[in-house]
Amino acid sequence: MGSALRIGVIGAGGMGGRHARNLTTHVPGAQVSLIMDLDQARADATAAACGGARTCADGQALIRDPEVDAVVIASPDPTHAELALACLAAGKPVLCEKPLATSLADAERVVRAEAELGRRLIQLGFMRVYDPAHRALQAALTEGRLGRPLLFRGLHTNLATGHPRSAADVIINSAVHDFHSARWLMADEVASVQAQHVPARPDQPDSCRLLLVQLRFAGGALGSVEVNAASGYGYEVEVALTCEHGMASTGPQPEPWLRSAGQQGQAVPPDWLVRFEQAYVLELQDWIRSLRAGQAHGPSAWDGYISLAIAEAARHSLASGQPTGITAMARPALYG
Ligand SMILES: NC(=O)c1ccc[n+]([C@@H]2O[C@H](COP(=O)([O-])OP(=O)(O)OC[C@H]3O[C@@H](n4cnc5c(N)ncnc54)[C@H](O)[C@@H]3O)[C@@H](O)[C@H]2O)c1
Numbered sequence: 001m002g003s004a005l006r007i008g009v010i011g012a013g014g015m016g017g018r019h020a021r022n023l024t025t026h027v028p029g030a031q032v033s034l035i036m037d038l039d040q041a042r043a044d045a046t047a048a049a050c051g052g053a054r055t056c057a058d059g060q061a062l063i064r065d066p067e068v069d070a071v072v073i074a075s076p077d078p079t080h081a082e083l084a085l086a087c088l089a090a091g092k093p094v095l096c097e098k099p100l101a102t103s104l105a106d107a108e109r110v111v112r113a114e115a116e117l118g119r120r121l122i123q124l125g126f127m128r129v130y131d132p133a134h135r136a137l138q139a140a141l142t143e144g145r146l147g148r149p150l151l152f153r154g155l156h157t158n159l160a161t162g163h164p165r166s167a168a169d170v171i172i173n174s175a176v177h178d179f180h181s182a183r184w185l186m187a188d189e190v191a192s193v194q195a196q197h198v199p200a201r202p203d204q205p206d207s208c209r210l211l212l213v214q215l216r217f218a219g220g221a222l223g224s225v226e227v228n229a230a231s232g233y234g235y236e237v238e239v240a241l242t243c244e245h246g247m248a249s250t251g252p253q254p255e256p257w258l259r260s261a262g263q264q265g266q267a268v269p270p271d272w273l274v275r276f277e278q279a280y281v282l283e284l285q286d287w288i289r290s291l292r293a294g295q296a297h298g299p300s301a302w303d304g305y306i307s308l309a310i311a312e313a314a315r316h317s318l319a320s321g322q323p324t325g326i327t328a329m330a331r332p333a334l335y336g
Contacts, residue, residue, distance in 0.1 A: 016074030100304030147244030234268030
């Protein structure tokens, strides 16, 4: 394939704007051709930064556009499933931001549609698999010296948001990343979860200041995922694993150690765009390379589905106060 792949981007906010700019400046073999956002000024500003891409007013029209070879979905979570289904219907590859859907039933529709098609068109935006710190941790595990992992511990902090978030949103929008990370690094499936939370406000029991989800893996290992929804100090994602013959963690971040005004320490990133800056570029480079070689091989729609199945179980556990098993459809042959 000689000419550049023409990419349509749906949603030009924090994430979509970053993807569009990264595609333009850091990804050989790709060119942003069309941008759609409900906020036209945002679409225009992103198009101007992307070498004169066109804009349009409708996501479905963008997917059908003959000048779009592949699609990035970075609009809000509830839009993902229908747009991903439209990409499958149009036969166009898509990098769909997480979550795959906001309900397990919708995620199942997407997985079934792709399985019926018989080829992988969807890659999920689980970019931690491209983060050098996470990759180094996985390499240490697969090298074998540490032995079998026995315990996964994931820490995920957000700086803050204006309003308290609901527990459902923290699970589906944030913890879904950690569920995928746990499955990927432990090379095992989660069998059951027990979720608890501290409400952000005592008079709003469904609000979430802190979420703790304990995991039990099919192979018997344990795990915990802590999501601090409003840390007040910054954005962090860390993983620590206890293994049969040692421990491994994602290690200190590369920011410099500073001494100034009577204090010393490292800056904490304010958000994911800073912490995972490199991962987002590597994710897009790999996605485009894989499309030019045949088809996507990064995190799949199945990964999106199973992470959402774990999220659903966590929501049920939160409501019942009981450990809850993961209920999922059988894995279609397409996903190996
Ligand atoms: N992989 C990651 O690390 C990561 C990080 C942040 C966000 N995300 C995901 O990316 C998506 C976008 O998040 P964000 O942080 O960029 O949000 P954002 O609010 O900054 O941007 C969303 C954009 O979508 C536009 N929009 C709203 N409804 C739309 C529609 N129906 N069609 C097209 N555009 C529409 C908004 O005008 C806005 O510009 C979300 O699904 C989020 O979960 C992923």
